[in-house]
Amino acid sequence: MDFQELMAFAGRNQMLALAFVGLTAAIVATEIARLLRSYKVVRPAEVTALVNRDNALVVDLRAIADFEKGHIPGSKNVLMSQFDPENKRLASARALPVVLVCKTGQSAGEAAKRLKKAGFERVFVLDGGIGSWQQADLPLAKGRG
Structure with a gap:
């Protein structure tokens, strides 16, 4: 799968793509907070x-x-x-x-x-x-x- 196919998939499945981006952002934020806690x-x-x-x-x-x-x-x-x-x-x-x-x-x-x-x-x-x-x-x- 190349980048164009990925973008086409995201265009056809906007809710799924948004959920993926949201979950990824939440995981990254949680890991950063874990690393920074005292x-x-x-x-x-x-x-x-x-x-x-x-x-x-x-x-x-x-x-x-x-x-x-x-x-x-x-x-x-x-x-x-x-x-x-x-x-x-x-x-x-x-x-x-x-x-x-x-x-x-x-x-x-x-x-x-x-x-x-x-x-x-x-x-x-x-x-x-x-x-x-x-x-x-x-x-x-x-x-x-």
Whole structure:
């Protein structure tokens, strides 16, 4: 297929061509945003390595009820509505790696940006949230922690 045939196809199938261009632009924008973010997204195995090797602080941003049903052992619960990088529990861990966990990874990304802005150097977000931890068949602690 040469360029003229491609242009003829696009002319005959304008909606399909527009959808292709839109999807391509969305993928490129997402990848650029991923490369430019100030924190690193990690998988469950990387979280266990950070905790075991570097004594990382794991902060669970989910609601208390969800945290009590099951959380990463050793993690600390801080509600997203009360999340403050200057919090005593967080500020004292400025030199440690901090791993943020939420349900899906979205809220943790917002919290990660705030930590980086507050001067935290090593900030990580669990890719896929607590669901990815469960899918990796890793242990959960129950109760207040």
